[in-house]
Amino acid sequence: MTASTLPATGRPRGTRSRVRAAAQYLGIAVIVVYCLAPFFWMVVSAFRRPTDQFQTTPLPDPWSIANLQAVFEPSVGFQRALLNSILVAGTTTAVTLLIGTATAYALARLDFPFKRTAAAIVIATSMFPGISMVVPLLKLFTDIGWINTYQAMIAPSMSFALPLAVWNLTAYLRQLPPELEQAAMIDGCTRMQAFRRIILPLAAPGVFTTAIITFIAAWNEFIIALSMVNKKDMQTATVAISRFTGAHGFDTPYGTQMAAAVVVTIPLVIAVLIFQRRIVSGLTAGGVK
Template sequence: MASATASRGGGRGALSAVLFYVFLTLFVLVSVFPLLWIFKMSIITRSELFQSPPTILPNNPIASEYGQIFGDPAFQQALINSVIISGATTVICLFFGAIAAYAIARLKFGFKGLIMTLILAISFFPGVAIIAPLFIQFSSVGIIDTLASVIITDVVFALPLTVWLLVAFFRELPRDLEEAAKVDGATTIQAFRKVIVPLAAPGVFTTAILTFIFAWNEFLFATTFLLTPDTQPVTVVIPNFASQYTTDYGAQAAAAVVVTVPLVIMVLIFQRRIVSGLTAGAVKG
């Protein structure tokens, strides 16, 4: 009787394992398929691109679309603009976010819960609701069609995420080393700069990756505030591979691959740190 029960339990366990791996395989295929399809669009001829029914594998792979986008001065400038916007947003968010997160995690003052709630609420605030007032305000100070307009808005919406993640990391660090540094004569700022920041380097690095990805993918403010190819990032320039009557889907697909693949590789390499950063402080308050 016991052996029969054990065999049924083992059969259910094996079935559950098979169903899990089937679901996992389907999930991975569904997630990866759009990226693979866009890559396939970027390496096929225009006649094959419009072939019906579409081909699953490319018949005659070509690389002319990649040569076209890398030879386009507008796309080259867009890549530089995206790097500047994302890099500046990341540096500013880390600088101010680390200071704010350290104060929330270590210093004693009232309304900490309310402050964290407001920080989280800002990150979910719809940007489209303030885009018109921001456009009027930025126009009045003369920063429309400058990288500063997008960097400012990206910082506003990325800073809450930066603070939230860094607070979780700082709370997990032991206070003993920090107190020892103060006993040796270090000020609070010196203890933060020389003790806390080096210890929290993995968390800071994870936060930097997530902030950079957020700024790199931003489209709404960039397409509203940046009006010329000299200032537009890649997210705005990619749809411009089109004319009044035709759209160069191959060039758009190639540009999308060039913009997306580095981020995918970055996430795959640092996925453990990213997951640990997103789950930091989930158990300990």
Template sequence: MTTIDPVAGRTAGPGDTARAPDATRTTRTTRRRSGVLGAVGPVVAVVVIAAYCLAPFYWMLVSSLRRTNDIFDNSLLPTAWSLESYTKVFSGSTTFARALLNSLIVASTTTVLALALGIFAAYAIARLNFRFKTAVLTVIIATSMFPGISVVVPLLRLFSDIGWINTYQAMIVPSLSFAIPLAVWNLTTFMKQLPYDLEQAAMIDGCTKWQAFRKILLPLAAPGVFTTAILTFIHSWNEFIIALSMVNDPAIQTATVAISKFTGASEFQAPYGEQMAAGVIVTIPLVVAVLLFQRRIVEGLTAGATK
């Protein structure tokens, strides 16, 4: 008995029936392999990207745990574990501890001021209707695009004239030029997602405009505020060029500047171990902050993605 093969468009004879199961089995095997590759491929890509990004931090941590004589050893793990570099960072001097405190003061003050100004500015832009709103947002975000090195000389001249050299405000005010636009832009986008009906309902129930803002909108905007605060703090904590240019007093300098000024046993020896250990110490507060507020950060970054 012969049948018509609808795919090939020809008459299928008895000899073709033996090949049909083999073709079906091959198709199933191909699909199974494609499914496995489709599931494993993204995982492999994530692992490769994560390894590439974390490799410098891993090498910094491993190098900080080597002895000074083994600092140029290329093994993946130290041959002899040692806290010698960490001891040297703090031994005999409180300069680095003071630098950590200075970084905390500058970063915290910058973050608080940026949020205080950014929240009100973002609320006004998101809720009020006025001409050139888009132009205002464009100008605000454009002010943060100037490279720091381009404003160092004018700021140095200005701060020298008004006596701000070797002061905290000489580092905080320039950092605000990036932090405030970031806060305004992020919070404006976030507040536009909040329904205006919530404010109206609160005011109908007897709240003033300020009470509706403080009791209704701010709690709802908490994920965006946390995300902006973390990003602003990280940028201020890592800032280097302004702090290096405006401060030459060891009692005022930040941790990033203090690390760059570490000296070895002689002027011809670079203290790589101490610099690696100090780098690990400086990174720890950022890692802790991200881990503590991870859920808030994710909520803020994904706000408005779904309805």
């Protein structure tokens, strides 16, 4: 090996690049393990026998589905809670997309007074923690008779989902050439027709990404659903899990809670794995010209 192939430290360039690559892979592995360890332990705990919940072995021995069976017992009512979560998250997603797409188009394409102020207000509303809104909303919904209703969970969820949807869709719509809708309007389309027939189909990946993120946020919402609903047949899945009781009414059924958490989490994990390319492309839209 000649002196020209050695860096100043005397170590070959190939060795240094391999060490750097190994360090990068090691860092990625540490992050993956750190993120997946709680989920792994949740799955392991879900498949332990109720009498083995405090074991520390890495895998159940023996495997058992007793916790899953307990989750779906008719007396628990978890099926109804899942339906409530689907209804609340689905309605929140649909209404958020309807309003958010129109708002994002206005911010991306139209010129009107106080446009920047409106955009700043939309983003500022997402900075309020959910807990700070519970007491005012509880007073308001009590006065108008919304306690123990679906709209008491949907409306607050939209207040958190809309800023995210508007921000994401505005960035996506800004990257679409305005000449497309201008050409459509020259051909006789109104602005609304150009938006519906030209822009909206092209923005479908961004809308799809926003729909997934909004649904996940609404599906995982807890504090609002816990505060606004106290009837068992109206509670969502996240609230139902927190209210599970043990065999004696005062002990914590960790295994049943873990099994219910797996049931709630698995569909979201599958959806993200299937649509991860669309999610990444939608989130990075507008980042590069």
